[in-house]
Amino acid sequence: MGQAFAEGAFGRLYRGTYSGEEVAEKILERPENNVEKAMVMESAVSKEVTMLATVKHQNGVAICWGNKFWENLAWCILTEYAKGGSVRSFFSRQQS
Numbered sequence: 001m002g003q004a005f006a007e008g009a010f011g012r013l014y015r016g017t018y019s020g021e022e023v024a025e026k027i028l029e030r031p032e033n034n035v036e037k038a039m040v041m042e043s044a045v046s047k048e049v050t051m052l053a054t055v056k057h058q059n060g061v062a063i064c065w066g067n068k069f070w071e072n073l074a075w076c077i078l079t080e081y082a083k084g085g086s087v088r089s090f091f092s093r094q095q096s
Helices: 035-054 087-095
Strands: 004-007 011-018 021-029 063-069 074-080
Touching: 011 074, 035 074
Parallel strands: none
Antiparallel strands: 004 011, 011 021, 021 074, 063 074
């Protein structure tokens, strides 16, 4: 796993390699002291993995893998690495 290239409220995005392919590694840390928040996050991660596994489109990113790990202290979602950057940065460039 390389250096984080993006960060959000609950986790970080790293660039890595999985089965010889470039991937984005989304690592989401489980809140230790807030059971409710952890349950909401787990539900959101599950929905994201399901959606990414279901939706197949030439302009979407494909999911490679999603799971809980580190003794249930974090979740990891691996997707294709989108070299063009985020959707937000794409639209920002279009408006300029």
